[in-house]
Amino acid sequence: MPDPMEQFRNAFFEEAVELTDRMEATLLAMDLQAVEPEDLHTLFRAAHSLKGNAGTFGFPAIASFTHQLESFLEPVRQGQRPLTPGLVELLLQAVDLIRSHLHAARHDESLSARDQAAQALLLGRLEAEADGALELPAPPREAVQAALPASGAGFRIRFEAPGDAFRRGVNLERLFRDLGRLGPVQAWPDLERIPDLDHLDPEDCHLAWDLHLVTGAPRADVAEVFEFVVEGDNLQISPLTPEDQVPPLGEILEHDEGIPPADVRDALAHQKHLGEILVETGKARPEAVARALDQQQKRRNQAEAATIRVATEKVDRLVNLVGELVITQAMLAQAAQTSREAGDERLASALLQLDRQTRELQERVMGIRMVPVEMVFSRFPRMVHELGKQMGKELDLVLEGQATELDKTFIEMLVDPMTHLVRNAVDHGIETREERIAAGKAPKGTIALRAFSRGGNIHIEVKDDGRGLDPERILRKAVERGLLQPGIRPSDEELFGLIFEPGFSTAERISDVSGRGVGMDVVRQNIRSLGGRIEIASRLGGGSTFSLILPLTLAILDGLIVRVGPETFVFPLASVLESFQCRGDEIHTVKGDREVISLRGDFIPVVRLQRVLETGSAEGSAPDGRALMVLVESEGRRAAMAVDELLGQQQVVIKSLEAHYRRVEGISGATILGDGRVALILDVPGLLRFDHGLAPATP
Amino acid sequence: MGKTILTVDDSSTMRQMIGFTLKEAGFEVLEAGDGLEALERARGQKLSLVITDVNMPRMDGITLVQRLRAQPEFRFTPILVLTTESGLDMKQKGKEAGATGWIVKPFSPEKLLDVVNKVL
Numbered sequence: 120m121p122d123p124m125e126q127f128r129n130a131f132f133e134e135a136v137e138l139t140d141r142m143e144a145t146l147l148a149m150d151l152q153a154v155e156p157e158d159l160h161t162l163f164r165a166a167h168s169l170k171g172n173a174g175t176f177g178f179p180a181i182a183s184f185t186h187q188l189e190s191f192l193e194p195v196r197q198g199q200r201p202l203t204p205g206l207v208e209l210l211l212q213a214v215d216l217i218r219s220h221l222h223a224a225r226h227d228e229s230l231s232a233r234d235q236a237a238q239a240l241l242l243g244r245l246e247a248e249a250d251g252a253l254e255l256p257a258p259p260r261e262a263v264q265a266a267l268p269a270s271g272a273g274f275r276i277r278f279e280a281p282g283d284a285f286r287r288g289v290n291l292e293r294l295f296r297d298l299g300r301l302g303p304v305q306a307w308p309d310l311e312r313i314p315d316l317d318h319l320d321p322e323d324c325h326l327a328w329d330l331h332l333v334t335g336a337p338r339a340d341v342a343e344v345f346e347f348v349v350e351g352d353n354l355q356i357s358p359l360t361p362e363d364q365v366p367p368l369g370e371i372l373e374h375d376e377g378i379p380p381a382d383v384r385d386a387l388a389h390q391k392h393l394g395e396i397l398v399e400t401g402k403a404r405p406e407a408v409a410r411a412l413d414q415q416q417k418r419r420n421q422a423e424a425a426t427i428r429v430a431t432e433k434v435d436r437l438v439n440l441v442g443e444l445v446i447t448q449a450m451l452a453q454a455a456q457t458s459r460e461a462g463d464e465r466l467a468s469a470l471l472q473l474d475r476q477t478r479e480l481q482e483r484v485m486g487i488r489m490v491p492v493e494m495v496f497s498r499f500p501r502m503v504h505e506l507g508k509q510m511g512k513e514l515d516l517v518l519e520g521q522a523t524e525l526d527k528t529f530i531e532m533l534v535d536p537m538t539h540l541v542r543n544a545v546d547h548g549i550e551t552r553e554e555r556i557a558a559g560k561a562p563k564g565t566i567a568l569r570a571f572s573r574g575g576n577i578h579i580e581v582k583d584d585g586r587g588l589d590p591e592r593i594l595r596k597a598v599e600r601g602l603l604q605p606g607i608r609p610s611d612e613e614l615f616g617l618i619f620e621p622g623f624s625t626a627e628r629i630s631d632v633s634g635r636g637v638g639m640d641v642v643r644q645n646i647r648s649l650g651g652r653i654e655i656a657s658r659l660g661g662g663s664t665f666s667l668i669l670p671l672t673l674a675i676l677d678g679l680i681v682r683v684g685p686e687t688f689v690f691p692l693a694s695v696l697e698s699f700q701c702r703g704d705e706i707h708t709v710k711g712d713r714e715v716i717s718l719r720g721d722f723i724p725v726v727r728l729q730r731v732l733e734t735g736s737a738e739g740s741a742p743d744g745r746a747l748m749v750l751v752e753s754e755g756r757r758a759a760m761a762v763d764e765l766l767g768q769q770q771v772v773i774k775s776l777e778a779h780y781r782r783v784e785g786i787s788g789a790t791i792l793g794d795g796r797v798a799l800i801l802d803v804p805g806l807l808r809f810d811h812g813l814a815p816a817t818p
Numbered sequence: 819m820g821k822t823i824l825t826v827d828d829s830s831t832m833r834q835m836i837g838f839t840l841k842e843a844g845f846e847v848l849e850a851g852d853g854l855e856a857l858e859r860a861r862g863q864k865l866s867l868v869i870t871d872v873n874m875p876r877m878d879g880i881t882l883v884q885r886l887r888a889q890p891e892f893r894f895t896p897i898l899v900l901t902t903e904s905g906l907d908m909k910q911k912g913k914e915a916g917a918t919g920w921i922v923k924p925f926s927p928e929k930l931l932d933v934v935n936k937v938l
Contacts, residue, residue: 285894288916289896347919347936
């Protein structure tokens with residue numbers, strides 16, 4: 120059983136590395152001519168999360184640095200300060216510094232003097248930018264470098280040559296020559312990737328190197344050396360840390376003391392094992408050592424036998440293949456039904472069996488990816504404890520359903536949103552001891568995390584018995600922020616949904632933990648990207664429950680297939696309440712062009728999918744104005760979607776569109792139907808935003 | 819003996835600019851106006867480097883790269899493609915065809931020599 124504290128630290132570092140990488144990737148991919156607001160949000164959020172996590176897990180130096188970055192990014196995010204190339208450069212340096220911070224923290228060290236100097240300089244320059252000194256004359260790199268001691272700067276490089284390097288006429292020696300021009304290089308070849316002679320194609324390149332380059336040149340110069348041989352992630356460049364440059368003892372002996380290298384290698388080979396030393400010094404009997412070694416080997420074998428580690432990529436490929444198989448099976452079933460052999464019993468029963476086996480295969484393969492939700496939950500006891508202490512609140516944390524299994528992808532992506540929800544619960548939800556006593560509640564607050572599966576979905580709840588959400592306060596704020604027209608009073612559920620809008624925050628003050636209005640929009644975005652949704656139940660004074668409702672898996676969904684105009688679309692069945700037919704005169708027009716339909720006493724907005732999706736008109740629209748409606752619901756909003764035909768229900772395999780197309784509003788993916796046709800999967804929350812008095816969540 | 823570079827471009831201005839720069843730097847330069855002519859010029863030559871445009875009449879640069887790579891004597895010869903787009907697409911296409919690297923147009927004589935020195 121690993122030390123829990125160690126587990127949290129590892130989780131923190133893992134996530135921190137991911138956030139830093141995300142900042143860097145966003146900065147590098149930004150087009151300064153047309154900055155996407157979402158990119159700015161992403162940058163800000165990353166800094167915000169880093170700050171929060173570092174604070175929680177006890178890394179004040181990182182928390183303070185990222186806090187300053189966050190404060191600096193705030194006006195940029197608000198569009199009050201433009202993002203200049205100089206600024207991007209500074210922010211990239213900040214990313215490098217965060218990495219140095221993380222490296223130091225991981226080794227329980229404080230930041231090196233060199234990096235501290237660089238940080239001070241960087242913050243100074245950022246402040247200068249903030250004060251309106253737009254373009255400082257000195258290029259930032261040189262400024263930082265000048266303040267540094269001459270030695271010590273440089274990069275640690277890992278380079279794996281692409282397999283086709285030789286066939287493309289790449290001369291690898293040139294890389295070293297060009298690197299050498301930037302500064303002294305040390306290279307360690309990695310020969311592990313070279314296959315044995317039987318499998319070696321001499322024209323394939325299997326070479327890789329680990330390099331240390333001592334240089335004052337910027338990272339871009341180093342990357343440029345590798346310009347023609349970068350492919351995917353075969354090149355990693357990170358700042359050289361001081362301990363990287365401490366040579367092993369053997370090397371110093373060779374260089375400074377003139378000991379022959381062969382003697383050093385020989386001596387290394389003769390280094391004694393722990394057991395031998397103990398035996399020779401009489402501290403242990405040889406039999407004891409032999410037994411211990413035997414025991415160690417046994418345990419090692421057991422550990423290896425109980426589980427196999429498999430690359431996620433292999434599992435993913437399997438999942439994909441099974442997805443294809445499900446489609447083929449559906450095609451086959453459909454073809455058999457319509458063919459002449461439909462009456463053939465043997466065929467029918469074989470198909471039935473195939474159907475069952477395919478389904479079981481699918482479940483088993485999906486099962487490989489499933490891990491218990493405990494992996495997320497286990498980080499919260501400590502976090503809640505620390506947060507409670509920090510805020511002077513007494514708290515109990517209850518965990519339920521830890522054995523519930525979830526897709527591994529979900530586990531990774533749940534960490535962020537759950538962290539935000541739990542922090543919010545502690546910070547805003549739970550009242551102080553005095554307030555609780557005054558309200559007649561138990562003096563100690565309770566936060567409960569529950570996981571369970573229900574109706575083909577996984578539910579994860581974050582529940583507190585605190586003060587609850589105040590709809591009136593949210594309403595005021597929403598009007599203030601321009602999210603709602605004055606005079607409109609949506610339902611409480613709809614109001615609760617507003618707290619997920621970017622930039623919406625009901626906290627009056629900015630605390631160390633939460634309350635900058637990021638967080639809740641991250642929560643919603645993360646959950647949506649998993650194909651899930653969030654529901655809020657809250658009673659003023661009685662606490663709040665945030666329910667994250669996730670599909671069992673990412674790859675497959677139950678769909679309602681419909682025809683709109685000449686095209687076929689898929690509704691995720693999870694968001695469909697019912698479908699019904701209505702007469703033309705049941706649809707009323709309000710406010711000029713908005714249509715509503717009265718359904719059991721409620722007025723529900725009508726969305727004409729033909730119009731919204733621009734499918735062109737159908738050839739077979741009902742002449743008498745009769746319409747077919749699919750009633751959908753998401754995040755407490757409902758709408759009736761007018762379609763032309765219901766084609767049936769089917770499990771569909773989700774294919775992402777974004778790899779091939781840009782994001783299309785209202786569409787979340789595509790699938791291949793049983794008959795081989797391609798159909799687009801509708802994004803119900805997106806469609807509802809389209810046709811609602813609310814500003815779209817993402818511009 | 820100097821190193822020989824074959825430059826292929828349908829624009830004579832471009833050929834002149836590249837030729838002049840390379841000759842100044844001490845290289846022997848051969849020229850061709852399109853891919854087919856380049857294949858003819860290359861025959862029997864010992865080339866240190868080929869620099870080719872992409873869009874050319876009769877045979878484009880990508881096809882030229884593939885045809886050169888198919889010949890044993892040019893299998894490992896460095897080849898640079900001249901692309902107007904800085905986009906990944908043409909670089910990727912060039913790589914797939916077997917090109918060593920690329921030079922993004924417009925470029926200065928210094929930049930040209932920089933890249934040539936990188937692969938030679």
